Structure formats: C-alpha cells, structure tokens
Amino acid sequence: MMEENEEVVEAQSVEPEKKPNNMMAIGAIVVVAIAVLGYALLNRTGSSEEQREATQENQTVQDNSMADSNTTPAVEGASSSATSVVTENGVTTVSMEAGSFYFKPNKITVKKGDKVKVVITSKDMMHNFNIDELKVKSALVKVGETSTVEFIADKVGSFEFYCSVGQHRKNGQVGTLMVTE
Numbered sequence: 001m002m003e004e005n006e007e008v009v010e011a012q013s014v015e016p017e018k019k020p021n022n023m024m025a026i027g028a029i030v031v032v033a034i035a036v037l038g039y040a041l042l043n044r045t046g047s048s049e050e051q052r053e054a055t056q057e058n059q060t061v062q063d064n065s066m067a068d069s070n071t072t073p074a075v076e077g078a079s080s081s082a083t084s085v086v087t088e089n090g091v092t093t094v095s096m097e098a099g100s101f102y103f104k105p106n107k108i109t110v111k112k113g114d115k116v117k118v119v120i121t122s123k124d125m126m127h128n129f130n131i132d133e134l135k136v137k138s139a140l141v142k143v144g145e146t147s148t149v150e151f152i153a154d155k156v157g158s159f160e161f162y163c164s165v166g167q168h169r170k171n172g173q174v175g176t177l178m179v180t181e
C-alpha cells in the first residue's frame with residue numbers, strides 16, 4: 001500500500017513540471033517555424049528578383065546584339081549582311097562575327113576537301129578561332145579588327161570551334177563545323 005501511494009505522489013509531482021516544459025517546447029517550435037517561414041519567404045522574393053534582373057540583362061544583351069547587327073551593314077555598306085557563308089569553287093568563305101560570348105554563324109557545313117576561309121571580325125574585346133581536331137588556330141582579333149584563318153576541311157565529322165581567350169569557351173563562345181562527304 002505504501003509503495004503504491006509513493007508512486008502516485010511521484011507521478012503527480014512530475015506532471016506539473018512537465019506542463020510548463022511542453023508549453024516552452026511548443027513556444028520554441030512556433031518561434032522556429034516563424035523564423036524558417038520568414039526566411040523562406042525572404043529567399044523566395046530575393047531569388048525571384050534575381051531571376052527578373054537576369055531576364056532583363058539577357059533582354060538588354062539581345063537588344064544590343066540586334067542593334068549591332070542592324071547597324072553593321074549600314075556602316076560597312078558593301079556586304080548586305082555582316083555574317084555569311086559562301087561556297088565557290090571548293091572554297092567556303094565564312095564572314096564571322098565574334099563577340100562576348102558567341103560566334104555568328106555558329107554552325108557551318110562544308111564538304112570534305114573544301115578550303116575554308118574564316119574571316120573573323122570582333123565586335124568587342126579580343127577573340128580567336130580554334131578547331132583542335134583540324135589544327136586551326138587564328139590570330140587574336142581585337143575589337144573592330146578582322147583576321148582571316150584558312151584551312152582544308154580534310155576530315156569528315158562534327159568539330160567544335162571555340163575561342164580560347166579567358167573563359168570565353170566556358171561562357172559559350174563555341175560553334176560547330178560539320179564536314180560532310
């Protein structure tokens with residue numbers, strides 16, 4: 001009998017202590033939840049703003065490049081378009097624009113055995129033109145300047161051309177030369 005009573009007393013003495021603990025725990029959870037929620041909300045607005053900024057930047061870049069390609073023929077006068085691929089008597093002449101970070105055109109198709117003449121004009125900064133598999137490496141082309149590199153497309157396949165200046169290749173200044181039979 002005595003033991004039972006003691007147990008009851010013990011159980012009762014524990015209970016009142018537990019309640020405030022629970023209340024505190026719930027309070028802490030609520031505080032943490034509010035903090036997490038607030039942080040998540042802040043992050044979401046932050047990232048969506050960043051995305052909006054990035055989109056705007058992209059649009060600005062596109063607008064600039066469009067403006068450039070629109071004004072270039074007027075400045076150069078002679079050619080109807082700044083970039084072109086013309087094949088004549090087994091010679092493919094590519095008038096190519098290089099900029100940050102692109103080649104225009106970025107796809108060229110020639111026949112095996114063709115002589116390829118790439119006339120590179122830099123729109124900004126310095127760029128060059130390389131195809132490792134065909135051992136093609138142009139000189140550095142400074143802004144506004146033009147440089148020509150010639151080679152024979154003597155292998156069938158799909159080859160990447162790229163700019164080796166700085167991080168330009170990583171930033172997407174690449175293209176594809178297709179050499180067909």
Ligand SMILES: [Cu+2]
Pocket residue numbers: 099126127128163164165168173
């Ligand atoms: Cu470059």
